[in-house]
Each structure stands twice: as structure tokens, then as C-alpha cells.
Amino acid sequence: MDNDDLRRGKPTNHKVYGEDVAVLAGDALLSFAFEHLTVSTVGVPPARIISAVGELAKSIGAEGLVAGQVVDIGSEGASDVGLERLEFIHVHKTAALLEGAVVLGAIIGGGTDDEVERLRKFARYIGLLFQVVDDILDVTKTSQELGKTAGKDLVADKTTYPKLLGLEKSREFAEKLNKDAQDQLSGFDPEKAAPLIALANYIAYRQN
Amino acid sequence: MDNDDLRRGKPTNHKVYGEDVAVLAGDALLSFAFEHLTVSTVGVPPARIISAVGELAKSIGAEGLVAGQVVDIGSEGASDVGLERLEFIHVHKTAALLEGAVVLGAIIGGGTDDEVERLRKFARYIGLLFQVVDDILDVTKTSQELGKTAGKDLVADKTTYPKLLGLEKSREFAEKLNKDAQDQLSGFDPEKAAPLIALANYIAYRQN
Numbered sequence: 001m002d003n004d005d006l007r008r009g010k011p012t013n014h015k016v017y018g019e020d021v022a023v024l025a026g027d028a029l030l031s032f033a034f035e036h037l038t039v040s041t042v043g044v045p046p047a048r049i050i051s052a053v054g055e056l057a058k059s060i061g062a063e064g065l066v067a068g069q070v071v072d073i074g075s076e077g078a079s080d081v082g083l084e085r086l087e088f089i090h091v092h093k094t095a096a097l098l099e100g101a102v103v104l105g106a107i108i109g110g111g112t113d114d115e116v117e118r119l120r121k122f123a124r125y126i127g128l129l130f131q132v133v134d135d136i137l138d139v140t141k142t143s144q145e146l147g148k149t150a151g152k153d154l155v156a157d158k159t160t161y162p163k164l165l166g167l168e169k170s171r172e173f174a175e176k177l178n179k180d181a182q183d184q185l186s187g188f189d190p191e192k193a194a195p196l197i198a199l200a201n202y203i204a205y206r207q208n
Numbered sequence: 209m210d211n212d213d214l215r216r217g218k219p220t221n222h223k224v225y226g227e228d229v230a231v232l233a234g235d236a237l238l239s240f241a242f243e244h245l246t247v248s249t250v251g252v253p254p255a256r257i258i259s260a261v262g263e264l265a266k267s268i269g270a271e272g273l274v275a276g277q278v279v280d281i282g283s284e285g286a287s288d289v290g291l292e293r294l295e296f297i298h299v300h301k302t303a304a305l306l307e308g309a310v311v312l313g314a315i316i317g318g319g320t321d322d323e324v325e326r327l328r329k330f331a332r333y334i335g336l337l338f339q340v341v342d343d344i345l346d347v348t349k350t351s352q353e354l355g356k357t358a359g360k361d362l363v364a365d366k367t368t369y370p371k372l373l374g375l376e377k378s379r380e381f382a383e384k385l386n387k388d389a390q391d392q393l394s395g396f397d398p399e400k401a402a403p404l405i406a407l408a409n410y411i412a413y414r415q416n
Contacts (some may be wrong), residue, residue, distance in 0.1 A: 038265070049254075054246040
């Protein structure tokens with residue numbers, strides 16, 4: 001994605017094969033996600049597969065990932081990015097695909113509408129949590145600790161949660177997001193919910 | 209797609225909004241195709257919708273449009289492009305989406321496997337036919353007649369059917385493709401097949 005990849009000797013697709021081929025590879029992989037979902041899913045009622053395709057498409061398109069990416073591009077170098085726009089960007093850019101991954105599992109597994117919606121909220125909270133923690137790590141860790149360049153957001157003058165809220169309030173916000181996420185899981189079988197709780201805590205307490 | 213669009217005062221997406229946003233618009237539209245197919249198709253058995261999603265994905269991805277585009281890019285400026293590679297490019301770049309459009313209708317409409325396969329062949333023939341005719345028009349018509357720049361393929365030193373086969377044999381090939389296409393329709397209700405026959409003839413005999 002960035003110079004870190006190059007520094008670690010991992011040149012990205014568009015550097016090796018050119019931007020045209022990289023864009024086409026993206027299109028092919030995007031299509032393949034839908035092909036795989038429909039061709040390789042066995043033993044699942046067709047109506048669920050159809051619902052999953054619709055969900056996946058929505059999480060990528062103009063109401064999902066692409067919306068976040070476009071607003072992010074449009075906000076580059078802007079000094080007036082407030083909390084609302086920052087949250088919009090992260091909820092769409094980062095959380096939407098996480099939401100898709102969780103919700104698809106819930107749909108394919110036969111969750112009720114209510115269960116699907118609670119898992120959707122769970123995923124949205126941990127998606128945003130991931131980004132808040134990322135912002136915090138960028139200003140509190142060294143490059144060596146992170147395994148990638150620290151302090152990049154400051155250098156790029158990027159709007160982040162620490163910049164808007166300060167470090168302490170960002171940490172409180174992260175705690176709240178983790179709690180809100182795990183609250184969504186309260187009605188589920190604790191044994192089945194355990195991996196999701198572990199995932200939320202992993203995202204909240206990761207050090208790089 | 210090219211300078212013709214600019215000449216006619218129709219600037220393309222990437223010129224107006226930048227390449228990054230144009231790529232994202234493509235991703236959003238690609239996803240929306242699958243969203244629309246699954247969310248907006250009513251009164252059709254789910255198994256057919258799933259089959260249609262798989263077909264659409266395949267026609268776009270690494271075995272479809274993208275394959276043709278990548279080989280086309282890799283052949284730019286190459287002097288050794290023979291008939292086989294030229295056909296591969298056109299069958300994938302042009303015919304695959306036409307094939308998808310026809311086959312999706314056949315699947316959604318409840319065609320038998322045999323009917324779907326015959327319509328697939330029909331679409332592939334007229335897709336290739338479209339390209340052969342395009343190559344012929346480029347060397348036989350004026351820019352005014354075409355409504356776009358004539359002789360572009362020669363200027364770009366592009367491999368075309370007239371270049372490989374000569375004009376006369378290219379015309380014979382086009383005739384054969386049109387006949388082969390229409391042969392596939394012989395088993396269908398003539399009234400229902402009429403629009404497809406008209407489409408094949410339109411592609412074969414168009415003058416611009």
C-alpha cells in the first residue's frame with residue numbers, strides 16, 4: 001500500500017506490473033469473490049446465498065468501502081475534517097468490509113434478522129475500534145515497535161482521533177467501542193461468542 | 209475511452225475526477241451489478257439467480273473480460289500477434305460480456321442446459337463478429353461516415369483481421385460468423401428468436 005512495503009522489499013502489484021494490470025487484477029478478484037460465493041457454497045439454502053451476495057456487494061460499493069475511500073481522497077489536505085467525517089471515513093473504509101465478513105457468516109449460518117443486526121453492530125464497532133487504536137499506536141509507538149513507520153499521520157498532517165480528541169479521550173473512546181461491541185454479543189451462546197470477544201480484545205489491546 | 213470522446217466534448221470520468229476516483233467508480237459499479245441482480249430480481253427461483261451471479265462474475269474475471277484486456281495490454285506494440293491471440297483477445301474482451309448478457313437472460317428465463325449453451329455460442333459468435341466488422345469499417349470508411357476517427361488501427365499499427373487475412377477474407381469470415389451465430393438459434397421458437405437474428409444482422413451489416 002505504501003512506502004513501508006517497498007522498504008520491506010515487498011513491492012506492490014502496481015509497481016511490478018503497472019497500474020493498468022493492477023486495476024484489472026482488482027476487478028478480477030472482486031468478481032471472483034462473487035463467483036466463489038455462488039459456485040463454491042454447498043449445503044446452504046439458496047435464499048441465504050443470494051442475501052449474502054447482496055450484503056457483500058453493498059459493503060464494497062457506493063454505500064460501503066468505495067464511499068469511505070472517495071470521502072477520504074476528497075479530504076486529503078483538508079484542515080476542516082471533524083469527528084463526524086472522520087467516523088464516516090473509517091466506518092466505510094475499514095468497518096464496512098469487516099461488517100461484511102461478520103454478517104455474511106451470520107447469514108450463511110442461518111442467523112435471525114435480529115442476530116444478524118446485532119453482529120452487524122458488533123463488526124461496525126470493532127472496525128472503528130481498529131482505526132482508533134491504529135491512530136493511537138501511530139503517536140505512541142516507535143517504528144521498531146510497530147514494524148512500520150511511526151508518526152506517519154503527523155508527518156502527513158492527517159486527521160486522527162488523537163488529533164481531534166487528544167490521547168486520553170481517544171483511549172476512552174476505544175474502551176467504549178470495545179465495550180459496545182461486546183455488549184452486542186450478550187445474547188449469544190458464550191462458547192460460540194468467545195472467538196469474537198477474543199477478536200475485539202485483540203484489536204483493542206494490540207501493540208503493533 | 210479515447211481521444212474521440214474528448215473531440216466530441218465528452219470528457220471521460222478519469223479526466224474529470226482523476227484516475228483514483230474513476231477506478232473506485234468502476235469498483236462501485238461492478239459491485240452494484242451483483243447487488244442489483246440479487247436484490248432486485250423478483251419472481252425467479254433462487255437457484256437461477258445464484259447461477260446468474262456465477263455466470264456474470266466469470267464473464268468479468270480472470271477467465272473473461274479481464275483476461276482479454278490483460279493479453280491485449282501485453283500485446284501492445286508486438287509484431288507477432290497471430291490469429292489465435294487476436295481471437296483470444298476479442299472473445300474475452302468483447303464477446304465475454306455479450307455472452308454474459310445473453311446467457312443471464314437464458315438462465316433467468318429458465319432455459320435448459322442445452323438452450324443456455326446454444327445461446328452462449330450464439331453470443332460468442334456475434335461478439336467476435338462485432339470486432340471483425342469494427343476492423344473492416346476502420347479501413348473502409350471515412351471518419352465522417354464512422355462518426356469517429358477512421359484508420360486508427362493502421363496509425364496505431366494494431367493487429368486486425370484485415371491486416372492478418374486481407375479485406376476479402378475478413379468479409380468472408382464475418383459472413384461465416386453471422387451464419388454460425390444464427391444456426392445456433394434454429395431450434396428456438398422463430399418468433400422469440402427474431403430479435404436475436406435482427407441483432408446479429410445489425411452487427412454484421414452496420415455501416416458505422
